[in-house]
Amino acid sequence: MEEFKIASFQKDHDRLQPGFYFSTLQRGVATFDLRFKKPNAGDFLAQAALHSIEHMLATALRAGACGAHILYFGPMGCRTGFYLLTEGMTCRAALSAAKDAIRAALGMERVPGAEKRECGNYLEHDLAGAKAELAAYLALLHALPEEAVTHEEMRLSAEVNR
């Protein structure tokens, strides 16, 4: 019990850093936190970039090789990152899909679905700002320590096998 508390504290501490985290598994649906910004540190995603990233990654994730396993992608209201909901994917596979989608998004010449008839706030987009944030986050994902990914994978596996 004592050990569990320590592990849980450690987890919460890690989660204050930008990264890629397994959050929950509910009814077979895994939620991942794509944390772009350190919480409560004064640096948040700008609203227009956040909105554009939502359009770009939602499109690229669904168009990707694992598109059938992607259930939802959307922004955190606190503007520090995004939620990715998947079905039947390992943590490593979800991370890989996210990296592929970011690479695809970096190649986009326009924000998908940003016409007036397609979007609830079509003037509030920032393709260049979105790409700058995506490039920084991709670099962060490439630099993620292997043990951090393994740690998240084990946490997801523990939930799957519970």
Ligand SMILES: [Zn+2]
């Ligand atoms: Zn929109």
